[in-house]
Amino acid sequence: MLTVTVGRTSVMRRANLSRCLWQALMALVLLVIFFTVFMQQGNPFTAEWRRAVLKGADISNQASKTSTKAAAGPCVKTRDCPEDHFSFYIQSGAANVVAPKICIQNKLVLGALLNNAGVGINVVILNAKTGEVVKTAHFDMYSGDVNPLIKLLKSVEKGSAVLMASYDEPSSKLNEDAKKLIAELGSSAVHLLGFRDNWVFVGGKAAAVKSKFEKVLKNDHANNKYENWPELIDLEGCIPKYME
Structure with a gap:
């Protein structure tokens, strides 16, 4: 079985x-x-x-x-300038996340790595005779006070180059007095600067003509790269040495 x-x-x-x-x-x-x-x-x-x-x-x-x-550093040199000029590179901020940077002679003089950049308008004042950086500063134009910016602009001496870069929001507190002082440095776009526009500019004290070193990118929700902010912009060139 x-x-x-x-x-x-x-x-x-x-x-x-x-x-x-x-x-x-x-x-x-x-x-x-x-x-x-x-x-x-x-x-x-x-x-x-x-x-x-x-x-x-x-x-x-x-x-x-x-x-x-x-690896090459924050200021990659892309332009050779004559001996009687100073090279510069400016990059605006990206939204409210990436800070702007300003380079002189291939050297970073303002930016996040130096902990001297901030929201609003960033400023570098350069002695255009020697190439020495005289002052770096940033001014909050949304919740800050415009008067320190006006005071700085009034103190700029003849023979100085002034470099500016926006970050986050550069226009809310920017009154007519401040705009007039920036226009006297050669800006032709500062009066058009609006909420969260991106802006970079290089001018000089007692400039006889409007500066050719200026860019503005308007805040346009339909075309913005960063939703509520436009794409960052940059600018490079050669600043002529100041000759008395």
């Missing part, structure tokens, strides 16, 4: 194994047919995968460029 039971069990196991193998073979055949038809019709997942790979490569390239730039 025991032998008969074992024999029946072995037969049943072999039958179940054959049935499982047959089902697996049929599933594999169906999978091959489905995959063949799917590929002929066009595989959107393959396209998505390809786009993801390309995007990843692009991000890697950008990261590589950023790393190279960071």
